[in-house]
Every structure is written in C-alpha cells, then in structure tokens.
Amino acid sequence: MNATSGKAFVQRLETTAAATEALLLDLLNDKPLDNEIVRPKRLLDAMRYGSLNGGKRLRPFLVVESAALFGVPHDAALLAGAALECIHCYSLIHDDLPAMDNSDLRRGKPTAHKAFDDATAILAGDALLTIAFDIITRDEIHREASVRLALTRALARASGIGGMAGGQMMDLAGEGRFGDKEPPDVQKLQQMKTGALLHFGCIAGALLGQASKQEYAGLDTYGRALGEAFQIADDLLDLEGDAATLGKPAGQDDAMGKTTFVTLLGVEGAKQRLKNLIVQADTALAGFGGRADVLRATARFVAERQN
Amino acid sequence: MNATSGKAFVQRLETTAAATEALLLDLLNDKPLDNEIVRPKRLLDAMRYGSLNGGKRLRPFLVVESAALFGVPHDAALLAGAALECIHCYSLIHDDLPAMDNSDLRRGKPTAHKAFDDATAILAGDALLTIAFDIITRDEIHREASVRLALTRALARASGIGGMAGGQMMDLAGEGRFGDKEPPDVQKLQQMKTGALLHFGCIAGALLGQASKQEYAGLDTYGRALGEAFQIADDLLDLEGDAATLGKPAGQDDAMGKTTFVTLLGVEGAKQRLKNLIVQADTALAGFGGRADVLRATARFVAERQN
Numbered sequence: 001m002n003a004t005s006g007k008a009f010v011q012r013l014e015t016t017a018a019a020t021e022a023l024l025l026d027l028l029n030d031k032p033l034d035n036e037i038v039r040p041k042r043l044l045d046a047m048r049y050g051s052l053n054g055g056k057r058l059r060p061f062l063v064v065e066s067a068a069l070f071g072v073p074h075d076a077a078l079l080a081g082a083a084l085e086c087i088h089c090y091s092l093i094h095d096d097l098p099a100m101d102n103s104d105l106r107r108g109k110p111t112a113h114k115a116f117d118d119a120t121a122i123l124a125g126d127a128l129l130t131i132a133f134d135i136i137t138r139d140e141i142h143r144e145a146s147v148r149l150a151l152t153r154a155l156a157r158a159s160g161i162g163g164m165a166g167g168q169m170m171d172l173a174g175e176g177r178f179g180d181k182e183p184p185d186v187q188k189l190q191q192m193k194t195g196a197l198l199h200f201g202c203i204a205g206a207l208l209g210q211a212s213k214q215e216y217a218g219l220d221t222y223g224r225a226l227g228e229a230f231q232i233a234d235d236l237l238d239l240e241g242d243a244a245t246l247g248k249p250a251g252q253d254d255a256m257g258k259t260t261f262v263t264l265l266g267v268e269g270a271k272q273r274l275k276n277l278i279v280q281a282d283t284a285l286a287g288f289g290g291r292a293d294v295l296r297a298t299a300r301f302v303a304e305r306q307n
Numbered sequence: 308m309n310a311t312s313g314k315a316f317v318q319r320l321e322t323t324a325a326a327t328e329a330l331l332l333d334l335l336n337d338k339p340l341d342n343e344i345v346r347p348k349r350l351l352d353a354m355r356y357g358s359l360n361g362g363k364r365l366r367p368f369l370v371v372e373s374a375a376l377f378g379v380p381h382d383a384a385l386l387a388g389a390a391l392e393c394i395h396c397y398s399l400i401h402d403d404l405p406a407m408d409n410s411d412l413r414r415g416k417p418t419a420h421k422a423f424d425d426a427t428a429i430l431a432g433d434a435l436l437t438i439a440f441d442i443i444t445r446d447e448i449h450r451e452a453s454v455r456l457a458l459t460r461a462l463a464r465a466s467g468i469g470g471m472a473g474g475q476m477m478d479l480a481g482e483g484r485f486g487d488k489e490p491p492d493v494q495k496l497q498q499m500k501t502g503a504l505l506h507f508g509c510i511a512g513a514l515l516g517q518a519s520k521q522e523y524a525g526l527d528t529y530g531r532a533l534g535e536a537f538q539i540a541d542d543l544l545d546l547e548g549d550a551a552t553l554g555k556p557a558g559q560d561d562a563m564g565k566t567t568f569v570t571l572l573g574v575e576g577a578k579q580r581l582k583n584l585i586v587q588a589d590t591a592l593a594g595f596g597g598r599a600d601v602l603r604a605t606a607r608f609v610a611e612r613q614n
C-alpha cells in the first residue's frame with residue numbers, strides 16, 4: 001500500500017492536520033513576542049477557538065506536499081502552511097458573522113460569535129489575519145529573505161480584494177442583497193472566494209523550492225484546477241450531501257437562490273467538469289513524474305470527499 | 308520661518324497628507340495586479356470610502372519624517388506610510404461597526420457601514436488590512452528584501468493580538484461588557500490600542516534607514532512617548548473638547564464609564580504627564596541633533612492638537 005491509496009492517503013492527511021494543529025496551538029500561546037505587549041486572554045481564546053477546531057487542514061497539506069516536491073524541509077513548509085491556515089480560519093469566523101452568512105454552527109459546534117460575541121469574533125478574525133503575516137515572515141521558513149517576501153506578497157494577493165475577500169464580496173452581491181440583478185460570474189467568484197487560498201497552497205511549494213518557471217507553471221495550473229474541483233464538489237455536496245456528514249445543513253445554496261456550478265452546468269454537467277478537472281490537475285503535474293502522486297491523490301480526494 | 312514653527316509645520320503635515328491621499332487613491336485603483344483576479348467595484352468603493360477621507364495622516368507623516376533622518380528616499384517612505392495608513396483605516400472601519408463602538412459618524416461623515424452596509428464594511432476592513440501587507444513588501448520600498456521583511460513583521464506585530472487588535476479587545480473588556488470587574492491597565496491598553504501603530508511609524512524610519520542600535524533606541528523611546536502623549540491628549544479632548552472641532556461627540560468616554568488617563572491621573576495630573584512626555588520625546592532624539600526638529604515639533608503638535 002502506498003501513500004496515494006485511499007487509507008494511506010487519509011492517514012497522511014491526518015498526520016499533517018495533527019502537526020498543523022499542534023503548531024497553531026504553539027503559535028497561539030500566551031507569551032508575547034518581541035514588540036508585542038501582552039496577548040489578551042479573551043482574544044487569544046477566541047483565536048484558538050476559531051482555529052483549533054479539527055479541520056481537514058487541506059491548505060497546509062497542499063503547502064507541505066507541494067514543497068516536498070523540491071525537498072523543502074518539512075517544518076519550514078508546515079510553518080508556511082500554518083500561516084495560510086490562519087487566513088482560512090479568519091475567513092470562516094468573519095463569514096459566519098450575523099452581518100455575513102449568519103451561521104450558528106460550524107463543524108457541528110457553535111460558531112465563534114456564538115461561543116463568544118460578535119465584537120470578539122470580529123477581532124479574533126482580524127488578529128488571525130494579522131498573525132498570518134507575522135508567521136509567514138519567520139526566519140525558519142527559508143534562509144533567503146527574498147523567498148519569504150515573495151510568499152508574503154503572494155499570500156496577501158490571494159487573501160485580499162483581488163482574491164478571497166473580493167470573492168466573498170461577489171458572493172454576497174450574488175445573493176442580490178445589494179440590488180444586483182445579473183447573476184455573478186461563478187467561475188471568477190469561486191476562483192477568488194475558495195480558489196485563491198487553495199491555489200496559494202500549491203504555489204507556496206514552488207516559491208519555497210525556488211522552482212523553475214516550468215515547475216511553477218505546473219503547480220499553478222494544478223492549483224487552479226484543484227480550486228475549481230473543490231468548489232464544484234462543494235456545490236454537489238450542498239445539493240446531494242447529508243447534513244450529519246457535512247456538519248452543517250445541506251441545501252443552503254438552493255434555499256438562498258445562489259448561482260453555483262450546479263445551477264450553471266446542471267448536476268451531470270458539473271460531475272463531468274469535475275472529472276475533466278482531475279485529468280487537468282493530473283496532466284499539469286506530468287513534469288514531476290511519480291513524485292507528485294500524493295498531489296494527484298489530493299485532487300481525487302477533493303473531488304470525491306463527502307464533507 | 309522654519310518647518311518646526313506652527314504654520315510651517317502644519318503645511319508640512321498637510322503636504323504629506325495630500326501625497327498619502329494621492330498614493331492611496333493610486334494603490335486602490337481598479338486594475339488587478341499579478342495574481343489578483345478582479346477587484347470588485349463595491350468592495351473597492353468601500354475601501355476608498357474608508358481610507359480617502361482627509362485624515363491628518365499622522366502615521367505616514369511619522370514614517371516619512373523618521374525616514375528622512377537617514378536620507379531614505381521620500382517615495383519609499385511614503386509607500387511604507389501608506390501601508391501603515393491602510394491598517395489604521397481598517398481599524399477605524401471595524402471599530403465603528405454596530406458590534407464594536409456602534410458609531411454612525413466619523414469626521415462628520417457617515418461611517419463605512421452606514422454609507423454601505425455591515426457586511427461590506429467588514430470586508431472592506433479585512434481587505435485594507437490585507438493590502439497593507441502587499442504594499443509593505445513592494446520592491447520600491449527598499450532594495451534589500453531583508454529590510455522589507457523586517458518592516459512587514461514589525462507592522463504585523465504592531466497591528467495584531469500583541470498590539471492594536473489586542474488593545475481594542477482590552478478596551479471593550481474595560482467597558483465591562485464581558486463581565487470584567489477590574490478596570491483595565493490603561494497604560495498597557497493605550498500602548499496597544501493607539502500607541503503601537505504610532506510607534507511603528509517612528510521605528511519604520513529606523514528600519515528603512517538601517518539605523519544603528521543607538522539610533523533605533525532613540526526612535527523607539529520617542530515613539531513610545533509620542534503614543535502615550537497622543538492618547539492623553541485624546542482623553543483630555545474627549546473631556547474638554549468641542550464636538551464641532553472634534554468631528555464627533557465629546558464626553559463619550561465619561562458616558563461609557565471608561566477608565567482613561569484622565570480618570571486615572573485627574574485633569575491636572577494628565578496635563579503634567581503630557582508635558583513630561585514631550586520632554587521625554589525631545590530628549591530621546593538628542594542623538595539626531597537639529598535634524599530631528601520636525602519630529603520634536605510633531606510631539607508638541609500631538610500634545611496640543613484640538614482634534
């Protein structure tokens with residue numbers, strides 16, 4: 001059995017998830033760093049609550065596995081992955097707020113603003129977003145400052161107005177709440193809202209590994225295909241999934257009248273597109289040969305996951 | 308008349324404010340950068356609304372003037388100052404939200420969530436915070452990546468849990484809304500909530516200028532004194548100021564039962580402390596001689612301002 005078969009793959013994913021969880025716990029300790037004054041307990045508790053919650057840690061896994069293609073030290077990749085995960089977790093906390101998606105549950109537990117309060121949740125999101133840009137600069141990530149700087153900038157672009165935050169804005173506009181009558185461009189919306197961070201996870205390895213242009217392009221294409229596959233699988237799960245397995249109610253997109261890949265392509269069209277994307281992801285990694293088998297398995301996992 | 312006399316100083320401050328405003332307008336244009344997909348109009352509009360609003364731009368001014376001590380190119384310092392101003396503006400947008408300070412007016416105009424809506428204001432704050440960490444990495448800021456990286460990390464620490472965001476949390480806790488019975492440590496709270504960003508403005512020049520340890524220490528001490536002076540002046544203005552000049556209602560601290568430097572030291576004690584801080588700020592700059600006169604004037608301006 002190798003690391004790309006079903007059970008071994010899941011074990012590998014879980015190992016990185018556990019390592020990420022331990023690292024986040026350490027990063028979110030109560031000792032102030034140089035130039036920090038104190039780390040107020042309530043804010044730290046809310047940051048931990050919103051980040052130490054047993055997610056799949058797919059984004060850090062992508063950083064670790066893409067970095068492994070270039071022999072980047074595991075701990076360095078894990079630290080970059082933790083920075084990325086802080087961004088992902090901040091976005092979930094803010095998305096769940098009453099003014100945004102107004103969700104009471106996340107992975108079967110009360111959302112951060114339910115467990116604490118709205119103000120604390122806003123600040124916990126802000127502080128997780130901010131600490132990501134502290135973590136990504138750390139010396140342990142790469143000996144060359146220019147590499148860490150390139151990572152920092154790429155993370156900012158993936159997360160900001162032209163990436164995740166912009167995608168979230170388009171998603172809200174797509175609900176019609178600002179009077180928009182045109183349905184949103186679903187492809188661009190997903191590329192930004194969910195795709196950009198997944199894509200960053202894939203190119204992070206190339207940046208850490210100081211990849212050639214060709215290697216970078218391969219991971220870039222892989223990352224885009226993976227991002228779209230993730231969203232299509234999500235849209236299909238929302239339609240066909242089971243609330244208990246999902247950890248949240250199913251059918252939310254339909255209830256809110258959202259335009260998704262499924263409303264755009266139909267169920268069968270979406271399933272076919274998903275298959276094509278897996279082939280695209282696979283092909284993009286051709287230059288890496290068998291070394292990229294774990295990333296290939298990741299694309300299949302993303303497409304076939306049940307939650 | 309030199310640049311440290313009243314009128315010439317204000318002109319100098321206004322010149323940097325206008326340059327910052329122009330630069331922010333340019334940074335917040337609608338053209339996506341490399342690795343950005345699109346910049347959604349509504350989000351960009353809200354980011355502009357929350358940042359292009361004619362503030363004093365004191366923080367960028369501190370970056371520009373501290374950098375000038377070392378002969379750092381003006382445009383480089385201005386860009387670093389714009390990154391800092393994005394953080395400041397994000398914090399105002401989030402602070403004004405209904406779940407936080409619930410303010411309808413800022414500088415006499417509707418706050419961002421009043422002019423747009425709560426969700427857009429949350430995202431505009433997030434996106435301004437994020438773009439700061441894009442801007443601070445730009446090549447134009449310094450030819451050495453290690454310098455830009457040090458700035459990036461210092462900005463993250465000043466803004467995050469051990470800095471501004473943590474200070475905001477302590478401020479909310481100090482209102483008693485989480486059941487805290489002890490009054491907050493006002494000195495620590497202010498050092499974090501308002502002091503950390505002002506302090507960053509002062510040490511940014513030292514980082515950009517690759518200052519000696521002694522020079523860094525001088526600006527570090529100056530920055531701390533300036534930060535506290537700013538807050539004491541703010542507390543006195545809230546008590547004694549005029550709503551029309553302030554651009555917001557006076558007496559808010561007292562109405563909310565907040566512990567401030569004034570409740571802690573009394574009006575006369577606070578005024579005396581303010582005088583001592585100006586002397587401290589002045590003394591800390593001794594090593595720079597007359598070159599630091601503008602920074603000395605800045606400390607006096609901060610202490611004596613009417614809004």
